[in-house]
Amino acid sequence: MNHDLIKQLREICDDDKLSLKTKLARNSEGLWSFLKVGICFSEVKGKRWSYVARSGAAICSNNRIRLTDNWGIVTERNLSLNENIQAYLDILRKIIIL
Secondary structure, eight states: OOHHHHHHHHHHHHOTTSOHHHHHHHHHHHHHHHHOOOEEEEEEETTEEEEEEESSSOOOOOEEEEOSSSEEEEESSOGGGSTTHHHHHHHHHHHHHO
16 A cells, blocks of 8 residues: 555645645546546536546546445546555545545
8 A cells, every 4th residue: 555645645635725626636646646547536416427626638438436425436447456446435535525
């Protein structure tokens, strides 16, 4: 597990001066720099996933991970193969719930 990444994600999460969109964008950039995969945060409304913040270019993919009832991420590739993904997802859920 990359403890520097976890620390970075938590610091962004705890920064009350940042808007939710900014927190999501910065976390997406941090995850991209470590995992080398594009991540797009989406607001989920029924079957529709609306992009809110992302790292890099637009993502056309069916790799979706639901974080909460109303939020999820779309990724360039399947992240379930990454052994540390659950720790990262838990931090992302905390950002969205706050």
